[in-house]
Amino acid sequence: MEYMYGGELFFHLRKSRRFDESIVKFWGCQIADGLTYLHESNIIYRDLKPENLLLDENGNIKITDFGMSKKLNEDRTNSFVGTPEYLAPEIIQKVSYEFSVDWWAFGILLFELLVGLPPF
Numbered sequence: 807m808e809y810m811y812g813g814e815l816f817f818h819l820r821k822s823r824r825f826d827e828s829i830v831k832f833w834g835c836q837i838a839d840g841l842t843y844l845h846e847s848n849i850i851y852r853d854l855k856p857e858n859l860l861l862d863e864n865g866n867i868k869i870t871d872f873g874m875s876k877k878l879n880e881d882r883t884n885s886f887v888g889t890p891e892y893l894a895p896e897i898i899q900k901v902s903y904e905f906s907v908d909w910w911a912f913g914i915l916l917f918e919l920l921v922g923l924p925p926f
Contacts (some may be wrong), residue, residue, distance in 0.1 A: 811863040813861060816857040823921060830919045837915070838912065841912060849872075850875065850908060851875050852874045853888055854908060857913065872880075878905075880905065884901065892911040893911075914926075
């Protein structure tokens with residue numbers, strides 16, 4: 807992977823505390839495209855958070871750290887993995903889940919980028 811001049815989104819969030827809606831929309835669209843691509847490839851990401859998003863020199867997002875990702879050969883899985891602030895209820899309740907857990911984390915991430923703190 808090429809060097810990402812912008813560093814972690816987490817660094818910029820802590821420095822700025824929160825971001826303007828227009829930049830969150832820009833990054834949100836890029837993240838949604840990335841998740842859609844992964845899901846179409848039957849990959850569930852399960853660790854979406856600012857620490858795993860890098861910025862290039864133009865401010866574009868790249869998703870990194872696929873250590874908790876899983877190729878779904880069945881429709882669902884039930885592994886208890888992820889970062890606590892971003893875990894979907896299905897994971898916490900230890901019931902089987904699918905790609906929707908990534909979209910839950912996506913919503914938490916957008917909230918955090920706009921407000922400065924996770925909602926829970």
